[in-house]
Amino acid sequence: MPELPEVETLRRGLEKEAVGCCIHSVTIVNQKVLKGQSEAEFRDRAVGKRIMGADRRGKYLLLPLAVDNLSSPSFTLCLHLKMRGSIRLQRADMALGRYGVLCLTLDQGRALHYNDMWGWGEWRVVADTEPLPLPELGDEPLEPGWDVEAFVRHLAGRRVAIKTVLLDQKVVAGVGNIYADEALFRAGIAPTRAAAGLVRQEGELLAEAIRQVLTEAVALGGTQGDYVDLYGQAGQYVPLVYNRGGVACPRCAVPLKKMKLGGRGTTFCPVCQN
Ligand SMILES: [Zn+2]
Structure with missing residues (x-):
């Protein structure tokens, strides 16, 4: 998607x-x-x-x-x-x-x-007299108004896996499977960890990783693959871990692991992310 x-x-x-x-x-x-x-x-x-x-x-x-x-x-x-x-x-x-x-x-x-x-x-x-048909959406992570404090507080109340929380559009708007995997890798956090188990600094680090990866990907026109822009050009962002199960981790060279988490394919490094 x-x-x-x-x-x-x-x-x-x-x-x-x-x-x-x-x-x-x-x-x-x-x-x-x-x-x-x-x-x-x-x-x-x-x-x-x-x-x-x-x-x-x-x-x-x-x-x-x-x-x-x-x-x-x-x-x-x-x-x-x-x-x-x-x-x-x-x-x-x-x-x-x-x-x-x-x-x-x-x-x-x-x-x-x-x-x-x-x-x-x-x-x-x-x-304009009717409500927009939008579901409840969380903050925009690339807007200066993103309330990172509220994001970190929200994590403390969720017992589900951190990856599942990142996919919840009510928490952060616009993050899906690709950028959730990418942000967790950059932050060194295993996708399976309970959100509530993250310490404050990890929550802040993750927020920063989300901002970074989205900013990079926007600058590159999105991720390589099926997605194309208005002119039919594919994006140029190359994922570090997303959908690269079995490939060497770009940081430690151990093979990346792929698993199902909440029904979604999830790729991570078993060494760099914990
Ligand atoms: Zn690694």
């Missing part, structure tokens, strides 16, 4: 290419992604509107839409890529590809194609 750095990379692309553009038409191939919103309502609310911004909250993208340049936004296009969704900038005359689910035709001969092999993503246009 795309995580904070991959979604942030898309956000930056949208800010550059789509903000200021008007939505001319909408094509919906798979209604499933509208999550219950009718096709007619989605279309009515989106078509003719101008994209006024590109914001991100956790793994959600939020695009405020206005009737024209001079009005304040009255709707928000709220979307989540879930497991396999990706957005590509295309020419307006290009047809949707094999996994194309939704297309927004913009002015200046542009279009945004949403591809999603399984159709698990979410796309909705919400009026």
Whole structure:
């Protein structure tokens, strides 16, 4: 699943290419992604509107839409890529590809194609009088306002594995399987340890590791692999441990261990992390 750095990379692309553009038409191939919103309502609310911004909250993208340049936004296009969704900038005359689910035709001969092999993503246009369809989300770890004290206090109250807590979007928004493994490796903390068993300094070290790894990955356009930006370019962040079970640890050369933790593949170094 795309995580904070991959979604942030898309956000930056949208800010550059789509903000200021008007939505001319909408094509919906798979209604499933509208999550219950009718096709007619989605279309009515989106078509003719101008994209006024590109914001991100956790793994959600939020695009405020206005009737024209001079009005304040009255709707928000709220979307989540879930497991396999990706957005590509295309020419307006290009047809949707094999996994194309939704297309927004913009002015200046542009279009945004949403591809999603399984159709698990979410796309909705919400009026400013309605609540945004977001779940409860914790602090943004890259914002200066991240309350690290509160994060450390929260850990002290959780008996589950620290990795499981990091995946909880209510605690820190945007961290998923890749960056949880990476941050725990950098902090030297075993993913299986009970969160409540971490001492204060370890909690602070972990917070710093989360910030560091996310900052690096954003700068590199996300992780190498399935995820691509608006132009189809893959990210350049190379994980140190994530999904590298059996490979030599980059620090001590002992083979990295892979296991299931809370149903998620988890890779760590049995020597460097404890
Ligand atoms: Zn090691």
